Amino acid sequence: MAPRFAVSQEALDPHQVSASIADAEGSRQPRGAMMTFSGVVRGTNQRHQVLRLEYEGYEPMILKVFEQIGAEIEQAWPGTACAMHHRLGTLRIGEISIVIATGSAHRAAAYAASRYAIERVKQIAPIWKHEYFEGGDVWIEGAVAAADDEAAKKRAMEAACA
Amino acid sequence: MRVTVRLFARLREIAGAETIAHDVPDGSSLADVWTSLSSTWPALAAFDRTVSGAINAEYARMSREVREGDDVAFLPPVSGG
Helix, strand or coil: CCCCEEEECCCCCHHHHHHCCCCCCHHHCCCCEEEEEEEECCCEECCEEEEEEEEEECHHHHHHHHHHHHHHHHHHCCCCEEEEEEECEEEECCCEEEEEEEEECCHHHHHHHHHHHHHHHHHHCCEEEEEEECCEEEEECCECCCCCCHHHHHHHHHHHCC | CEEEEEECHHHHHHHCCCEEEEECCCCCEHHHHHHHHHHHCHHHHHHCCCCEEEECCEEECCCCECCCCCEEEEECCECCC
């Protein structure tokens, strides 16, 4: 079975990510809701025609951050599991850059945890995208990262529960 | 004492290296290591207000002291997902 948290240079398979948290306990199956989110390379960004993205990351730290996000989810929505796989390297338009799977007893927690997870990834995962577009390239600089920034956690929670 | 410094994305490009063995005085903080790097590569100073630090693959405040042999990383604003 695939690990819950992973970084890969290869194409991501949403089913595998979901399977990593899909308990198969027969009639005791605790999860009534499984949610899978895929982030995909968009063809246009700020009116540029995107050619490709190159993702760079600090792998051992990404895994620790993913585990932290998983623990935050477990604390906010007890019994809700989360798995995340992120792709690194060169990605073409339409390819999947991240898969987040969440599973819970009921749909509300599975949806909310999924949104929370992607917001937190964008805030603190040590990953950078270098965008190549027609006529140039640029490093995308998003969030100033700090793992223990409570205001950032609160913003992610607000997005999740909107 | 010597620490290993990892740089990513634009920071890596500015320094022209992913990892650097870097000597700093005993008692140096992450901020001191950053300042010392900036004196070698002045273009890094553009990130003074937005850089984040990590020690041994965990986020750390810039005021944290580094120790001999630490794996120190400097992260520009992140853009995963």
